[in-house]
Amino acid sequence: MTSITEAMPANAARASRERFWYPYLLIAPTMITLTLVSLVPFIYTVYLSFHAAKFGRVTDFIGFDNYLHLLSDTRFWNSIGVALVFVGIAVPIEFMLGLVGALVLNQHVKGRSILIPLLFMPTMMAPIVVGLLWKIMLAGSWGLISYNVLERFHLIGQTSAFASPGLALYALVFVDIWQWTPFMMLAFFAGLQALPLGPYRAAAVDGANGVQVFFHITLPMLAPLLVVIGLLRLIDAFKVFDTVYILTGGGPGISTETPSILANKMTFEFWNIGEASALAVLVWIAFFVFCNIFYQVAKKRLNAF
Amino acid sequence: MRSMTWYLGAGFAASATLIAATTFSGSLVRAQSGSFYAEAAKPYKGTTIRVLDEITPLQEALSKIVPEFEKETGIKVEWELLNHFEVINKGQADMLSGRGYYDAVMMHGFQLGPMLSAGVIRPIDDLVKNPKLADPNLATADFIQRPYKTAAFAKDKQYAFINWNYNQVYWARGDLLSDLEEQTAFKAKYGYDLAPAKTIEQMRDIAEFFTRKKGEKLAGKPLASDFYGIVLEGIKGGSTFGVLWNNFMKNYGGDIVDAAGKPNFDTPENVAALGMWAQLWKFAPPGIAEYSLVDVPTVMGNGIAAQTIAWSDFVLGVDKPGVSPFAGKFVYAPVPVKAGSTVRSAEAEPSVTVISAASKNAEPTFLFLEWLADKKQQDKLIELGQGGVPIRSSSWALPAIKDNPNKTLFAAMESTLEISSAKPKMPKYYELYDMLSSIAQEVGLGKISPADAAKKGQAEMLKLCTSCLL
Numbered sequence: 150m151t152s153i154t155e156a157m158p159a160n161a162a163r164a165s166r167e168r169f170w171y172p173y174l175l176i177a178p179t180m181i182t183l184t185l186v187s188l189v190p191f192i193y194t195v196y197l198s199f200h201a202a203k204f205g206r207v208t209d210f211i212g213f214d215n216y217l218h219l220l221s222d223t224r225f226w227n228s229i230g231v232a233l234v235f236v237g238i239a240v241p242i243e244f245m246l247g248l249v250g251a252l253v254l255n256q257h258v259k260g261r262s263i264l265i266p267l268l269f270m271p272t273m274m275a276p277i278v279v280g281l282l283w284k285i286m287l288a289g290s291w292g293l294i295s296y297n298v299l300e301r302f303h304l305i306g307q308t309s310a311f312a313s314p315g316l317a318l319y320a321l322v323f324v325d326i327w328q329w330t331p332f333m334m335l336a337f338f339a340g341l342q343a344l345p346l347g348p349y350r351a352a353a354v355d356g357a358n359g360v361q362v363f364f365h366i367t368l369p370m371l372a373p374l375l376v377v378i379g380l381l382r383l384i385d386a387f388k389v390f391d392t393v394y395i396l397t398g399g400g401p402g403i404s405t406e407t408p409s410i411l412a413n414k415m416t417f418e419f420w421n422i423g424e425a426s427a428l429a430v431l432v433w434i435a436f437f438v439f440c441n442i443f444y445q446v447a448k449k450r451l452n453a454f
Numbered sequence: 455m456r457s458m459t460w461y462l463g464a465g466f467a468a469s470a471t472l473i474a475a476t477t478f479s480g481s482l483v484r485a486q487s488g489s490f491y492a493e494a495a496k497p498y499k500g501t502t503i504r505v506l507d508e509i510t511p512l513q514e515a516l517s518k519i520v521p522e523f524e525k526e527t528g529i530k531v532e533w534e535l536l537n538h539f540e541v542i543n544k545g546q547a548d549m550l551s552g553r554g555y556y557d558a559v560m561m562h563g564f565q566l567g568p569m570l571s572a573g574v575i576r577p578i579d580d581l582v583k584n585p586k587l588a589d590p591n592l593a594t595a596d597f598i599q600r601p602y603k604t605a606a607f608a609k610d611k612q613y614a615f616i617n618w619n620y621n622q623v624y625w626a627r628g629d630l631l632s633d634l635e636e637q638t639a640f641k642a643k644y645g646y647d648l649a650p651a652k653t654i655e656q657m658r659d660i661a662e663f664f665t666r667k668k669g670e671k672l673a674g675k676p677l678a679s680d681f682y683g684i685v686l687e688g689i690k691g692g693s694t695f696g697v698l699w700n701n702f703m704k705n706y707g708g709d710i711v712d713a714a715g716k717p718n719f720d721t722p723e724n725v726a727a728l729g730m731w732a733q734l735w736k737f738a739p740p741g742i743a744e745y746s747l748v749d750v751p752t753v754m755g756n757g758i759a760a761q762t763i764a765w766s767d768f769v770l771g772v773d774k775p776g777v778s779p780f781a782g783k784f785v786y787a788p789v790p791v792k793a794g795s796t797v798r799s800a801e802a803e804p805s806v807t808v809i810s811a812a813s814k815n816a817e818p819t820f821l822f823l824e825w826l827a828d829k830k831q832q833d834k835l836i837e838l839g840q841g842g843v844p845i846r847s848s849s850w851a852l853p854a855i856k857d858n859p860n861k862t863l864f865a866a867m868e869s870t871l872e873i874s875s876a877k878p879k880m881p882k883y884y885e886l887y888d889m890l891s892s893i894a895q896e897v898g899l900g901k902i903s904p905a906d907a908a909k910k911g912q913a914e915m916l917k918l919c920t921s922c923l924l
């Protein structure tokens with residue numbers, strides 16, 4: 150009794166081996182690049198988070214000290230709170246406005262070819278430009294909107310959104326909505342354009358109205374895209390840095406200090422790299438858990454994947 | 455035998471004296487003929503050094519002089535200028551990394567504590583003592599002493615000379631203070647003559663008096679927009695807390711640490727200073743919490759505020775025809791003090807250029823730094839800038855300053871520099887400053903009372919350090 154392998158000609162065995170390795174060979178360049186640019190720095194960040202690393206010098210292994218210090222720091226929790234408020238307000242509004250806008254665009258609006266590039270302008274701008282633009286718009290005493298419109302025409306007096314602890318965060322939310330709603334709109338619009346026409350024709354034959362079509366056809370078919378874009382935007386909004394850095398620097402006080410701003414301060418101002426690494430790792434863990442839960446919910450409840 | 459020893463000793467002493475005298479007179483002759491640096495630089499001819507400095511009008515004037523060093527010594531200088539925030543971030547990052555791309559980096563006084571504690575600044579005592587490198591005519595006694603001593607030295611070691619003497623002055627609208635109608639109204643309300651504020655209390659009165667709404671009259675003319683009695687820095691970061699600390703707290707007899715370096719933020723003096731700080735914010739533009747050290751001179755130049763305390767080097771860029779419509783109408787004075795106080799303090803930032811511990815060109819870099827601080831270069835710098843901010847006492851007598859039409863500015867500068875100190879060398883300076891900046895902002899915005907702010911500041915400081923000095 151000879152085995153199958155023994156019976157298999159040598160060239161067939163080689164072909165089988167090649168078939169096995171072929172996909173790995175194809176993705177190898179990407180995996181190597183990703184490992185080098187993502188995984189290695191991340192592993193090093195984890196390593197730093199367990200060490201005393203001050204002024205760029207890694208010294209003693211200190212276990213969870215950086216984490217414990219961070220978790221007992223009110224400033225860390227404040228930054229998490231700020232990010233949650235920011236994300237909790239900005240992303241749902243961007244999502245809803247984006248979806249409504251996409252549905253409107255999908256209705257064969259006149260001048261759509263001109264409108265789409267115009268709509269995309271805020272998203273195409275560098276965050277630093279967006280920051281400066283809104284600084285000019287909303288600055289106290291001289292801002293184009295705050296001073297020359299609101300104050301001059303006695304609509305609102307003493308406007309200085311970014312200088313007010315109560316208003317600064319909401320002003321930043323407004324800027325974020327202004328910048329990212331068009332992105333959501335265009336992403337959803339692209340999704341709508343790619344939907345098959347068959348189900349719509351069937352719905353028309355069955356006499357479904359617009360609301361029924363939207364909730365029973367459009368939304369379920371668009372769900373995977375909505376979930377992915379929403380999740381990406383949520384992660385991105387939580388990490389917001391540039392516009393906050395330009396417009397408020399995390400102030401007044403610490404009222405707009407997001408985890409990214411705090412991490413930047415810890416790293417490049419205080420040179421407390423160990424603790425900043427611990428912050429980065431904690432945020433990563435939180436997102437890892439959140440994204441997994443979100444994925445499972447989206448898969449089971451929304452049939453999104 | 456004893457006489458033999460004596461003869462030998464005497465002979466040796468005489469020889470040594472002769473050698474020393476010859477060396478000294480030789481170097482004096484070399485220095486006088488202007489060739490000391492050429493001679494000292496011979497071993498380093500062809501070397502390239504990299505120096506990072508901050509960009510302000512002062513450095514722009516200096517950049518016209520730097521090529522002369524290259525001509526004189528054959529040492530090439532790559533002199534990079536970046537803005538205030540970049541020079542701090544990039545310079546520190548390079549030094550802390552140990553890469554040593556820059557041989558020398560400009561440092562504000564406040565940076566020295568953290569950087570010294572990180573061990574990335576090279577002491578220069580050995581270079582200062584090296585007769586081949588030390589210019590005998592440098593005349594360090596001519597440096598304005600307090601800023602020089604407090605910035606360039608730490609723990610009995612010298613780390614630099616002095617390069618920049620950034621300092622703050624009181625800056626007001628002279629045309630308003632001398633307006634007869636305003637003077638009469640002011641005297642009627644406050645009981646004393648309207649003039650540039652000498653005390654913090656007077657500054658507060660002037661701030662209150664000149665805060666007016668659109669449509670009200672200012673110097674007899676109706677206002678087209680709101681006018682404010684004072685403008686101050688209020689942004690988180692920048693030099694906001696420095697203004698509060700050195701112009702208010704210290705003038706009230708307070709400080710953030712005691713002599714031993716223990717946090718001392720919750721004293722009655724500091725509470726009183728914070729109270730005054732909060733009062734002044736009420737007479738400032740609504741955007742004060744966004745104003746940085748750059749915005750304050752802009753606001754003053756645009757003419758929407760009556761007075762401020764600002765960096766004198768920024769004044770030089772604003773109070774000139776073509777820049778501000780109020781050029782020539784401003785008046786300057788020393789930073790106001792607390793009424794009745796014998797203490798005098800003013801915010802200043804004596805700044806130095808230090809040699810990176812990672813530099814492989816310490817000697818030629820030292821020669822360049824020494825050359826920059828030399829009287830000849832400093833005189834030229836003042837002349838080129840048609841004024842400037844001196845680091846040497848002898849500069850006050852230069853025609854560019856003595857005959858400058860802006861006499862009150864230079865008088866104010868001189869007064870400030872007499873009492874200017876570099877920030878105390880604190881390893882945790884940045885953490886402390888960031889936290890206290892937040893508190894300064896919260897007090898100004900009325901989010902927290904001065905007493906609570908003092909308690910909060912003290913508690914937060916103690917979390918960071920119990921002995922905060924190097």
